[in-house]
Structures are given as C-alpha cells and as structure tokens.
Amino acid sequence: MTPSEASKVIRGVLCRGLSYEQTEQILKAMVPVKAETGLIVFKEGERPQGLMVLLEGTVEVFKQASGKKGRDEVLATIEAPTVLGEISLLTEGPHTASIRAKTACEFSLLTTTQFHRLLREESLAAYKVIAILAEVLARRLHRMDEKFVEVSRKSASAPVEELTAFKQKLFTDWSF
C-alpha cells in the first residue's frame, strides 16, 4: 500500500470531520507497521503501544486460554479498515484482548506518547479523534448490550423452561 493510499484509509476511519491541516497533523504523528500471517500484533495484558489503524488484511481478537491444554477463545474477526486498541489508548491500561494477524496485515500506529503529546498541546485534531473514537466505542457498546441480553436470556430461562416442560411431560407423554 502506497503512503497516499494509506492516508486515504486513515482519513476515512479516524479523521472524518477534520480539516486538511488537522488530518496532516495526525498523519505526521503516525508510523507504518506490517504483520505477517499468524503474528501476534499485541498481547492481552501488555502495556499498549497506541492506537492501530488496520489498513489492509484481517485480524482475530482473542482471549488466551487459561490452561496449557485450553483453546484460545476468538471474540471477533475484524477486516480492514478499522481501528484497534482504542480502549487501551484512552484508559492507558493493559490490552484487554490479544490481536493476531489472520492474513498479512498493514497498520498505521498512533503511539500513546504521540497522542498524549498532541493532547498536551491542546491539539483540536486529537480531540476530534477522541470524538470519533467515542462514536466507535458507543457502537460497540450497543452491540455488546444486545449480545448480553441475548446471552442472559439463553443461560437463565431456557434450561428452566426445558425442565418445567419435562416435568410436565413425565405426567402426560411418559405416563403409561
């Protein structure tokens, strides 16, 4: 991917609503990163490097298995273009999940140091980026709410209904 193609993608996902100058300010603070298929881009629990814009390729978000024998639990498969590591960028806590390149991937990294430098300088561009990230997070939170409702319905009521139905059937269908 050429630098101009990369800037176009970054503009789309991270710099919507930014002026030309503001976009340039963000782009200048970013560095390109490449990952081969299978490479762990960042690990759950590690200190975050910063915000990653996935320019090209597909990644898997996963939680590592607890025991040696356990299998990793894949939370999501994400295709370019998108942003990754936004939670760690804002909380400055360790990564909450790991990311593995499912295909060869190209990223653009906005390091935590660079981002905080921009915030200290009261860069409007950086604040606009935060607004965009807030929107991304809000959408993800909404999806999680829906998922949570679905899971809690399944885990709580289904077996109870099933058991009640079976108890009933013992006296109707299975009484001879």
Added chain:
Amino acid sequence: MSGFEEVNYYFRKAARVMDLSTAVERMLVTPYREVKVDVSITMDNGELGTFIGYRVQHDRSRGPMKGGLRYHPTVDLDEALGLASLMTWKTAVVNLPFGGAKGGIAVDPNTLSPGELERLTRKFVQQIHEIIGPQTDIPAPDVNTNAQVMAWIMDEYSKMHGFSPAVVTGKPVDLFGSRGREEATGRGAVFALEEYLKDAGQGEVRGKTFAIQGFGNVGSWAARFLHERGGKVIAVSDVKGGVHNPEGLDIPRLIAHQKDQNTVTGFPGSDPISNDDLLLLPVDVLVPAALGGVITDANVKDLRAKLILEAANAPTTPQADEALVKRGVTVLPDIYVNAGGVTVSYFEWAQNIQQFTWEEDKVNAELQRHMRDAYATLARVVRERKVSLRTAAFIVAIGRVGRATVLRGV
C-alpha cells in the same frame, strides 16, 4: 464397555426418545451414595486378611433400595454402580416400591474356609449396618452369595438393630425366606415369554424348541418350567460344556444327572455341544441364562433363533442388540425378563414386614400378575412409540423414577 457404560447406553437411548435434557439425565444417572469399606478379618492361619467391600445406592425415590451382594474379585465401584442403576430401572419396570443398589466384596470366596466366609460376611455387616436396613437398603444374594450368607447378614444386623428379618431377602425358607424365591427368576422368565407369545399371536410354549445357555439356578428352573409346559428343550449347557438332542432333552432326568455329576455333560441320550455352538442352534427361543456379553458382534450374524429370552443380565452387547433389532429378531430384555427374582424378593420383604407367611401358590400368582401387568405396559409403549421392548422398558422405568423424583421435589 463397562457395566455402567452398557446400562447407560440403553438409558441414553431411551433418554433421547424422551428428549431428556442433559441436566435431568445427569441427575438420574448420578448415584445417591457410594460406600467403600475396609473388611479385615483374622484368617484361619492367624494372619490378617484385608478385603474391600462396596455398596452403591443408586436411587431411593421409589422406596428402600434393593440389590444383590456379590463376592467376586472383579467387584469394584464402577461395576457396582452399573448394576445398582440397573436395579433402579428393573424394580421400576415391574413397579415394585423399591430403588436400586448393588455391592459386594472383592474376594474369591473359593479361597476362604466356611469360617472365614462367615467372619467376612459379619464384618462387612458391621461396616455397612448404618446404611442398610428394612426401610433403607435391602441386600439379596448375587454371584457367590447364597441363603446362608443372607442368614448371617440378618443375624449380625439383628444383633445391632433388634430382630430384623426384612433387612435382607433370599434367606433360607426356614429363616424367614419366601417359598418360591429360589425358582422365581426362572419362573418369571417363563411368565415373560408366555405374555409375549400371547401378545404376538404366537400361541404357547407347547411344541416350541429351546436352547438354554447356563444350567444354574436360573437356567435349570427355566428349563423345568418350559418342559412342564410342553416346550422342547433341545440343548442346555454349563461351564463344562453342553448337551444336545434335537428330539428334546428329558429335563427332570437331566436335573438329577446334574445334581449327581455336578455338570450336564455326559447326559445319556445326548450329543455334546459347545457353549458357542449352542447359541447358533436354529431354535424358536434362545435363552442365555448364564454370563453377560455372550451375544456379540462376532456371532450375531450366525444366530438362527427367532426370539431371545434374556434370563441372564446383559447377555447381548449393545452392538449385537442393534443388529438383532435391525434383523427383526425380538429380544425380550433382561431388565424385564429376569425381574422375577427381585419381585419375589419384594414378596419376601413384604411377608417379613407383615410377619405373615404366604403359600407358594400365592407367591406364584402374584409373580405372574406383576409380570403380566409389566408386559401390558411395555407392549403399549412399543405400539405407541414404535420402539424396541428394551427401550420401552427404560422409558417406563425412567418415567416412574422421574415422576417419583419430581413429586418428592427437586
């Protein structure tokens, strides 16, 4: 497959038909209590002998638990659990107010003197007396245990809990045993066969041909009752081999010969036949009445009998059972066929509780009623649900145990 896996195989098959959830299935399979005890005695030579005793109590929702005690080197928790759960389903199929249990001691009783056997039995009772009892768990004879062993159990238990003949069944008739108990399993198997023949429009026992593998308590009594009803028993066998006469064996004389010689082999007027070949005879009814696992993948395709009467426990492996069902050979399942033994055990217990002795005619008539009623229910399930008799038996049993469990509250 272990005993437990085999029982569970048939249980799960019925569970699938009934659409049981995994949670309900787990609850029904899990035993109520498993006990493992040290049974140490002083041997005749003054040395210390330590043996391990087991009692697994599977389910008590329908009443006190019931099941045999066996003295055999292979006894362990897994085997006892499989057989204990089988007792739960078996007592439910014939609708006795009992749950299921099983146990025993890991020992080869042939290596013990009569004195050692008695001390071992009494010690075992001392170790498990708190978990057995007329209203809790009632042992019975099984492999290598007999009426004398039951008499010792009753005596030892009564020392600790007061006069309690109802703590065990299968006692000697002279010590609160029931008339008709010894022949009950064989008699019950023949009643089961008669019910099936009537229902299937295949007439009666008279004129039909039989091959019986095993000539112990179950096989010899079954042979006698079939013979009395005009059935032609053309082959029987024991551990030493078998005898065959296509014209039919004279069973009363064969029983006398067996008592005298301790084997059926060498019976005058018969040809020898191996245990394996006996299973393949072209008879109307094949009666496996000895070991488990004799009808297998290996010989099932060569079987020529039209009907199999499972007087023994688990004579047919699950794979062979599938093959027989596919071929349209009817299998009268062990869980129903050999329930006559535990049914008359129930009558013995009832007589002990009542302190009232029944005449043999009453015992036999009640046994026939239980076998007939149980068959009528199974036949209904087979017709309505299009399943085999074995699956029907498990469905009926699971239904009864399930309802009792639910009504008591889970």
